[in-house]
Amino acid sequence: MYRQIVVLTGAGISAESGLRTFRDQDGLWEEHKIEDVATPEGYARDPEMVERFYNERWQQLHNGKIEPNAAHKALARLEQEFDGQLLVVTQNIDDLHERAGSRRLLHMHGELTKGRCPRSHQTFLLTDHFGVNHTCTCCIPAQRLRPHVVWFGEMPIGLDRIQHALDTCDLFIAIGTSGTVYPAAGFVDTANHHGAQTVEVNLVPADRHSQFQYHLQGKASEIVPQLVEQILAGEVIGEKPLSGAANV
Missing domain, CATH: 3.40.50.1220 (TPP-binding domain)
Known part of the structure; x- marks a missing residue:
């Protein structure tokens, strides 16, 4: 039919x-303010904190219990x-x-298992956690990959x-x-x-x-x-x- x-x-x-769903009833994303971990501005202020947040999500997804x-x-x-x-x-x-x-x-x-070049927007599959060594291969100099996640304020x-x-x-x-x-x-x-x-x-x-x-x-x-x-x-x-x- x-x-x-x-x-x-x-x-x-x-x-x-x-x-676990990101957003709790109090509006926090697992005890984080949305503007700190889910906006381009939050990432610009503290990329390491944002990376830790998504690394924790990545660990949960790959802990062997989630199917x-x-x-x-x-x-x-x-x-x-x-x-x-x-x-x-x-x-x-x-x-x-x-x-x-x-x-x-x-x-x-977006996808938790990918990083994105902030300049070219090309995506790269992640096999482990985000870190300073995760850079693109599409630019010279290589750019630090950001999470391939659509944040508030993005299309x-x-x-x-x-x-x-x-x-x-x-x-x-x-x-x-x-x-x-x-x-x-x-x-x-x-x-x-x-x-x-x-x-x-x-x-x-x-x-x-x-x-x-x-x-x-x-x-x-x-x-x-x-x-x-x-x-x-x-x-x-x-x-x-x-x-x-x-x-x-």
Whole structure:
């Protein structure tokens, strides 16, 4: 039934794998002020502190305990078996989608496992922690790599590609995202405008102002595999209830 699908994933899908979300209820990013560790100005003031912050995130991601969960794996299966067009857009900077097998993937907020040259913007894969020895190979003199992370005040990555996919999709699914931070918060409006079916998967109840046509409340690791089964079977989402989900 579907030919072009866009999936947006947020912190909720990775939280089920054991990754702590950056932002706490008090607005701090794991006991740090946002302006200190998530802005270009903070990096300019104290690059070593910012590097330590992201090195701690890198260590958590590679501690041997964090693995893709059933939702990540189901989306990878969808990519392999769906005969239409699929784009997974993630707000997460971890590599759990890649580890699960996803390749048609766009990290709109960057990637924790990469550094970026501040002059050429070329990216480099990191095999260990940030430090003064991490420099680019594209410039003379070599430039110190900064985290390949989109900070507050910077433009998300790949917006033109995302916009085109939303303009032409017939199904848009948002998984584990608060839907409050723009531009991602506006993706559902774009998909609705172009006639797509829009589905939200989240642990929390639907906001009364939500623009999604369907809200499935529950764990992504339980709901997403069922959604993928329905899509691959040629069924329309919402025609029959899913187990373990509050269907609205």
